[in-house]
Amino acid sequence: MTSTADTPAPTPATPFHDLDAFTALPRVSGLTLSPDGTRLVTTVATRDAKGTGYASALWEVDPAGERPAHRLTRSREGEAGAQFAADGTLYFTSARPDPADAEAEKRSALWALPARGGEARVLLSRPGGVASVACASAADRVVVTADRLLGASTEAEHAALAKARKDAGVDAILHTGYPVRFWDHDLGPARPELFVLEEGVDPQGEPASDADAADPESTPQSGHDDGAAGSASTAASASTPASSSATTAASGLAPEADDVPHHLRHVSGFPRSHAFGVGAQVSPNGSFLLTTAATAEARGNVREGTIVRVDLATGEHRVLHDVPGEDAHVGPVSHDGSRAVVVRTPDSTPHAAAHPRLYVMDTATGETTPLAHDWDRWADVVAWLPDDSAVIALADSDGRRPVFRIDVATGEVAQVTAEDEAWSDVVLAPDGATAYGVRSSYLFPPEVARIDLATGDVVRLPNPVERPVVPGTLEDVETTAEDGTRVRGWLVLPEGQAPAGGHPLLLWIHGGPLGSWNAWSWRWTPWIMAARGYAVLLPDPALSTGYGQEFIERGWGRWGQAPYTDLMALTDAVVARDDVDAERTAAMGGSFGGYMANWVAGHTDRFKAVVTHASLWALDGFGPTTDAAFYWAREMDEEMQEANSPHRFVGDIVSPVLVIHGDKDYRVPIGEGLRLWSELLAKSGRPAAADGTTDHRFLYFPHENHWILAPQHAKVWYEVVLGFLGEHVLGEGAPTAPQTLGLTAPDPA
Known part of the structure; x- marks a missing residue:
């Protein structure tokens, strides 16, 4: 007779019969494609060892569908926000500690995985962390979004103020406007700002990390602070990328291009509210970005309606669109840089519902022309075709979220995908014949798939995660x-x-x-x-x-x-x-x-x-x-x-x-x-x-x-x-x- 202790527990029919099995299912999200179209990277979140959270890792998926997916990163803290740069470098954010600095604090930093392979390295760590990264598709330009304290005009001042608040144990926030919080977090005293990532020590003395990047010739070979007293702008220099550069030089090893320090150059110095974050649509050639600025108005109203063009070489900004009584959000910029898709939404009232509509904006003048206004759907444009003749969009439609193609000249809309599924994170191959995206339905969780834009045929690629059986x-x-x-x-x-x-x-x-x-x-x-x-x-x-x-x-x-x-x-x-x-x-x-x-x-x-x-x-x-x-x-x-x-x-x-x-x-x-x-x-x-x-x-x-x-x-x-x-x-x-x-x-x- 077999004892109860020796009898294996019955295997649940599906993960949905067992809540522990369900919460342990890996979760796919996000997608980025290298500019040459040969590499796809997605994010997979898995339950952590304690079972009290999820940690994400980056996985590569073969666009051709021939090789199995393989893992690129691994850390307890996880990685997110992956974006390919024009040279094939994969940027991402992570709170994992810098292996070159045993004293580094855990906070969201900017990391890079070289196109030629090798270990990822931290490029930039700063108080308040790094929120996101956006890259020009055809030029060496990287834009970073990060919070900066409102009282700071430089990164050095930001670091000093952050240290003062931390040392004093103060988390109070003094507000002068509205809103004061968003979803589950307080707004202020920092607000999201846009920066250009640049190589080298900042000529104005702004720090690459908590403090100024050290001169490689004067950085101790040990990579640690020598204990000498210094100002807030020079403390913690060992945590900057310059430290590893100095160590490499002192060791006699040939210096590598990846070892140069990096700093942030601020480019969003235009008036705006601190509400709801700030995003950027970077032009393919990296010369400018478009962003939507939220502005505070009377009686606590906030309007996300100001579209600003920022010259990324000079930081000069110019308002392209600002119509009272409406919100506006900017979408992708055309390959030639002359146009962008925007969504304009007149303010709703208790007697008139919100009605967002697509427009094409001239990126030089701000002039907008309607796009597909006869189409009765709320759409999000995700990409331009390579010849800029049409755009690819997603829209809820009859309980699905298909992929659509919109002819820019005529406004004609054609539905591309036809299955019972919803698409997100759609990216286009360089030839414009193929798209990739994350799809799901109530029959299966998110997975990476390939779309033939001519036929609408969809192929599931070899994913990091298999579909669970639904009961x-x-x-x-x-x-x-x-x-x-x-x-x-x-x-x-x-x-x-x-x-x-x-x-x-x-x-x-x-x-x-x-x-x-x-x-x-x-x-x-x-x-x-x-x-x-x-x-x-x-x-x-x-x-x-x-x-x-x-x-x-x-x-x-x-x-x-x-x-x-x-x-x-x-x-x-x-x-x-x-x-x-x-x-x-x-x-x-x-x-x-x-x-x-x-x-x-x-x-x-x-x-x-x-x-x-x-x-x-x-x-x-x-x-x-x-x-x-x-x-x-x-x-x-x-x-x-x-x-x-x-x-x-x-x-x-x-x-x-x-x-x-x-x-x-x-x-x-x-x-x-x-x-x-x-x-x-x-x-x-x-x-x-x-x-x-x-x-x-x-x-x-x-x-x-x-x-x-x-x-x-x-x-x-x-x-x-x-x-x-x-x-x-x-x-x-x-x-x-x-x-x-x-x-x-x-x-x-």
């Missing part, structure tokens, strides 16, 4: 709403024969609200539910993108009307199926989806349970406290907020509700979750009993934000949600809380 099938479903509008979505069904009476149904409402269920989500994964026997409905109600402007307008400022009735209409259509059980249903959603879950709970008792994550509850309080109050003011006026606020219907909530919120959520502040929880217990149609017991639950994450990102917390999230649904939908009885919540006794030794 079920995916169907396209639709119905007609009460106003005659077509409403569609995806239906996930568990594998195998449906039980008698049908599968229990989970209505899962997407966030945004300007978005669509079209791409794989690691955060919102219906297959975990399907593995437990649930059918999952992923609807695209009014306000969803990919169905035309009128579909968005139907729900604009009227969140509780068409979006709600669309959800109920599609739910009615699905529960009418023989393989779905109309008596065992639940509703859930996050962000706007959480708002809709709250609205649903107050307007129908059809659902056995409701799960609401990071949700809006009382709109009058949400508006002034969200991180972008100015945008919310364009969405609803006070009358609309009152009419559409879920909190007014708390007395009608009879379904048990699971509230989930992270304290670091600045988009939907924690106050929304706290008020919802308080009012559920005191005022709902299912209030707490006299002894304080309740069927409602509140899952609170003190250190998570709008999303639950840490793998151990994602596991708890699903465990609590599944237990709550199991109790109220499946009738499984009160669940046992995960031991990691500290509410149950530990297993006996």
Whole structure:
């Protein structure tokens, strides 16, 4: 007889049957192509050794599809933001320590992997780190984005101020404008700035690292500080690239080009707000960049509408586009440098939805001409064809996100890809005949694939990660709403024969609200539910993108009307199926989806349970406290907020509700979750009993934000949600809380 200890644990049918296996699945994202078209590099994130985070590494994928993918980098801290330069150098950011400096602090630094191979080396480390890098495709020009303290005009001053704050233990921020935070982080006292990366010691004395780059002839051969007292601008010189140059020279080895020091030359000295970061579209020849500058206006309004051209040789800047009452974002620059694609969006109002449209801008004059205005989609242009006759774009469309080709002269739009998938990070081969990108759908997570732009044929390349097996099938479903509008979505069904009476149904409402269920989500994964026997409905109600402007307008400022009735209409259509059980249903959603879950709970008792994550509850309080109050003011006026606020219907909530919120959520502040929880217990149609017991639950994450990102917390999230649904939908009885919540006794030794 075999003992229990000798019996191997059963292998789960798929990773979605086991939450540890699911959180351990590697995750592919991002893509960059070398200018000669021979090298593709993507990023793969894997769970760290402690299981409390993810670390990413760079992997190379063969564009020809003949060789297996292979790993390029390896570190505990991980690598991100890979970009190829014109000479084939691969730049990236990483917080890994510099192997040449045993005293170096861990922070995001700029690294380079030579085109000819060899070890990666740190080029630049500075207080506040390096955020991103952008490279000219046909010239030796590298642009870096990094935060600089507002009181500093040089890198030396920035380093001194950063040291003063650190030494004093001060993290306070004094604001003079709005906004003050974004998603999950505070804004200020530094703001993102644009720099050009240059070789050599800065002639103005700005440091390449925490301090000035040392003169190679005077740097100690040991590579360490000699302990002599010095100013903030000369301390820590051993951490600069100049140290390794000096060491190499002193050793008698032939110096290498990679050993020269680097510094940053500031080029974004134009007026702008510190809101929301700063990006750059670098011209192919590296002579200039275009960037969008956010500007602060009266009463806390912020407008991202100023497009600035910066001469990268001189730093001279010139405003090309600045139209009051609209936002504008700049896209890629044509190969000849004469044009760029921009997206112009007039400010929305409570009575008119946002409507972004494409234009082609003259990069010398700023003049814009419409592009494909007859096409009723919201598009992002990702590249120009080599002859600049057309651009490649991505756009949500009917529950997918295909690749499109737009003729610049005529505005004619042709869809390139036709499968049920969503594309991102699309890059073009030098000949313009082939594109590469990251694609996904609800059948498979992101993976790298090749597109034939002439035929639309797609080939999956040998990836770093294999596709996981999903436990079920995916169907396209639709119905007609009460106003005659077509409403569609995806239906996930568990594998195998449906039980008698049908599968229990989970209505899962997407966030945004300007978005669509079209791409794989690691955060919102219906297959975990399907593995437990649930059918999952992923609807695209009014306000969803990919169905035309009128579909968005139907729900604009009227969140509780068409979006709600669309959800109920599609739910009615699905529960009418023989393989779905109309008596065992639940509703859930996050962000706007959480708002809709709250609205649903107050307007129908059809659902056995409701799960609401990071949700809006009382709109009058949400508006002034969200991180972008100015945008919310364009969405609803006070009358609309009152009419559409879920909190007014708390007395009608009879379904048990699971509230989930992270304290670091600045988009939907924690106050929304706290008020919802308080009012559920005191005022709902299912209030707490006299002894304080309740069927409602509140899952609170003190250190998570709008999303639950840490793998151990994602596991708890699903465990609590599944237990709550199991109790109220499946009738499984009160669940046992995960031991990691500290509410149950530990297993006996």
